[in-house]
Amino acid sequence: MVIVEIIDRPIDPFPSDDGRLEQGSELIFNGRVRSKENGQEIKELEYEQYEGMAESELKRIAIETANIYPISDLFCKHRVGTVAVGETSLHVVIWSKHRNEGLEAITFFISELKKRVPIWKWAILKDGTKIPSECRYH
């Protein structure tokens, strides 16, 4: 199963599950906002999305991932709007029978997300100045 959500509020993580008897691997990834962007102290990041396409592209990548790797479930929440330093902006959970396919799947999923999902970051500096983030990670 694939679930993706883009939300404009703090992320409520997907619940763990002790009742899964066939999946030996539960991978949980939380991407968090660092205190610096290109060496500059920031107050927060503002995530801007192309509404509609961002969620549809995220879902497309999740389905691709589940088709390529033998995983059981992929759950993802991505925040938009203002996210304070230290808070989670991206939450991913992948369940699989063994860890290797889960680790490969989560690497692929996040890499593709960072290449394709139309979401951008604006850095809000300590003095309140808002500038497009130059931070890119693939």
Next chain:
Amino acid sequence: MIKVKLKCFSQVKYALGTGEVILEIEIGATTTELEEMVRDRADGRLDGVGLSVAINQQYVKGDVVLHDGDEVVLIPPVQGG
């Protein structure tokens, strides 16, 4: 002439100073021509910025003819995560 809606995000929004603009273009104009028009308006502020293109919420590749009423986004490098 036809009209297309250009939605602007991140560096494109910063460069043009707007989140959305309606552009009048020639019938048969393409995404490449639209990108050139936008780069001209940006007056150098998009130099070195690679732009992908989405039409009506779908990525497109190559030089695509635009149609009246299309919603177009010139997508600067994305930064999700």
